[in-house]
Amino acid sequence: MNSFNLSRWQAGLPGFLLPAVLMLLGGCSSVSYYSQLAQGQLQLLHAREPVADVIADSGRDPALRERLTQAQKARDFASEHLHLPDNQSYRLYADIGRPYVVWNVFATGEFSLDPVTHCFPIAGCVAYRGYYNQGAARGEAALQKLDGKDVYVSGVEAYSTLGWFNDPIISSMMNWGSERLMTLIFHELAHQRFYVKDDSEFNESYANFVEQEGTRQWRAARGLPPQTLSESQRRDQFTQLVLDARDRLKLLYAQPLSPELMRERKVGEFARLRADYRQMRDTQWAGDTRYDAWINAPMNNARLLPFGLYDQWVPAFAALFKQVGGDWMAFYQAVEKLGGLPKDERKAALEQLMARA
Template identity: 75%
Template sequence: MIRPLPSHRLLDRVFRILFPGVMLLLLNGCSSVSYYSQLADGQLQLLRAREPVTKVIADPSRDAKLRAHLVQSQKARDFASEHLHLPDNQSYRLYADIGRPFVVWNVFATPEFSLTPQNHCFPIAGCVAYRGYYSQSGARGEAALQHLQGMDVSIGGVEAYSTLGWFNDPIINTMLGWGDERVATLIFHELGHQRFYVKDDTEFNESFATFVEQEGTRQWRAFRGLPPDNGSQMIQRDQFIELVLATRSRLEKLYAQPLPAPQMRERKAAEFERFRQDYRAMRDSQWGGDKRYDAWVNAPLNNARLLPFGLYDQWVPAFAALFRQVDGDWVRFFAEVEKLGGLTVGERKAKLKALADSQNSGS
């Protein structure tokens, strides 16, 4: 693994020198030039905006709330390396204000009658199930093109992402809107990607990082003497995800049937309506009418909107089972994760399914 260079200013220079040459090797058409150019511009903007967190905290002219958030972020950052055995580098010890609510907007697309995402391949990250844009207008333009081609499309704003250790990733202003604990969870999640990453397997990578985020947050709360966050919001979140995944499962079975398009379209719409009805019944009977997910549920639904749930949550139970098998030892856990990453795709999925089944059955 290539270790990050010590100076973020030096990285800026390296990026400017090397990236044009890399672009020449990668690009093969006007659309590629346009897309990779916005990626380069967006990443370079982020690199240039970075400054040491310690400098911001020490500057009395900076916003007091920002400085307080950054003080708390560094406690979580130290905990990540010292207790969760996540990479100890300059990532998340820098701060960047990029002046917008999200760092990127991801465009997800699937065929009309499939939950298989349209993958996009990149030299560092490998193939992933989305395409990222540093401007919302760029994402909307891509989504419109995909829609014209008959695809189901969804756009999602992203608060943070990992460059997998190639650069020292900063805490971004986009990460600070939901409080100090949310910043901690994002740090744990993104450092999880730095700790281990398998090219071309989004479900594995995101489920792994989500487990690191969730277990890391549980331990972070315990470390500070706080009770586990097993309140109603967490329970509702898990129940909602379960409902979405059940809908995905039914749709997958539906799309495997040899039905004519009009009938398939009608039954697809019926499945989404069933999902809405099941959600409202659960909300009213179990949640006391809490409407926190109403806006998401009542918006237009399609296959692409369900994709993040399958990508980010599918194998979390498997990693939880693996963590339990190694008695909660992070070093042993990461070693076992690396073994999983070395398997073929088929072997890896079979192992993950067996782990998930053992976790769900409580064995």
């Protein structure tokens, strides 16, 4: 993507679908869609090779071999210290020859912030459709636009199959900084450890907490200083700016206005978001332009969907981790207990943990 990486919020789960493809084919569009998912997943599986073989091959790119060597240290740490699954995931490497492994298509109504959802076996309902081919994703986006939808196509560098397959480190992940690559392993293995169907907010907040706490412990174990707060603070400030704009749009769309006036005010809200961003950038961030590309791109409702959806419960999981004395096994047991509650009860329990946090 651009300098603002949203992949951790919107990583797709198309790999889940391979075992169920034959059950789900019904109608030409279903055949086409699920066939491309199956083909894309199979191509990814075929491209895998042991990381150890890549590292041992003196003919391979030295920078790649070094990155993979460091990633394997993080992979060992994940299982040995964070008690995450000890399997072949992220002990394999796949060169896919393209910048993204999948492209996700998000869509909303013209005057709505509710996503068009799509439901799949195991993964449950999600707010996008994933495509292994960029042209196919753009074709889907064009059809949604013809239907009057706001649409956003986002490239994704990695996704998890939640343990159905041994997920590889993918060449599309090599553009990340070294630590981001390593800590993504914590995040994706957390999904393999536990996942609740039809509750993306719970799943991603839990995995994000494991990633954050795992990164803190990883750095401490290696004698590295704690991460500086400036980058995360700016990310949080930017996210809040977008969430504020989304709240204003929700209020706007609830008003009994004509479509013409609604469109005019919608444009005004996006202009306000850009103006608020530039003021924050210039007065508080000393001109840091890392989010310029995202804010200056064409804006619509669908572009706002990922923000805040997948990290809202992170403080609740932090409180839970503290409650069990920082014991990872006790933490996972408590997470599983929460995940087993009915959704309303689970949300109430998370809200109680948020209050303690």
